[in-house]
Amino acid sequence: MSMTALLDQLKADYILSLPEKIQRIQSFLGDSDLSSLTTEWHKLKGNGQTYGWPEVSELAAVMEAFCRQNPSQALEVCPRAVEILKDIHRRRAQNQELELESD
Numbered sequence: 001m002s003m004t005a006l007l008d009q010l011k012a013d014y015i016l017s018l019p020e021k022i023q024r025i026q027s028f029l030g031d032s033d034l035s036s037l038t039t040e041w042h043k044l045k046g047n048g049q050t051y052g053w054p055e056v057s058e059l060a061a062v063m064e065a066f067c068r069q070n071p072s073q074a075l076e077v078c079p080r081a082v083e084i085l086k087d088i089h090r091r092r093a094q095n096q097e098l099e100l101e102s103d
Contacts, residue, residue, distance in 0.1 A: 014051045018089045021047075022082060029078050037078060038067040044085075055088050 001009075021044060028036040041064040048056030063081045067074040 011051050014047065014053075015089070015093055018085075022085055022089065025078070025082055025085075029075065029082070032075055034067055034071050034074055037074065038064055041067060053088070053092065056085070059084055059088070 021040070025037060025040050028040060041060045044060035045057050045064055048054060048058075048060060059081060063074075063078065066077060070077075
């Protein structure tokens with residue numbers, strides 16, 4: 001298998017695994033487990049970079065920082081971030097490219 005084919009397969013596997021990661025975030029959110037939420041956002045930040053999903057990395061980086069810096073508000077903000085993550089997944093699963101805003 002070529003390196004390009006391997007990377008394409010890894011990206012495809014990542015698309016399939018993202019709903020499970022979203023579910024895990026929702027579970028931690030339901031448990032008000034801020035520590036696990038922070039860790040999960042951190043993992044997504046790295047995964048997005050690895051698999052070429054910069055929008056996942058940027059969202060996850062913001063949410064990781066938010067969880068660390070504003071813990072009292074993080075549980076209120078996370079549900080909206082999860083909805084954005086679901087939208088990213090839906091669009092990427094349909095092979096739609098996303099453009100990141102510079103703001």
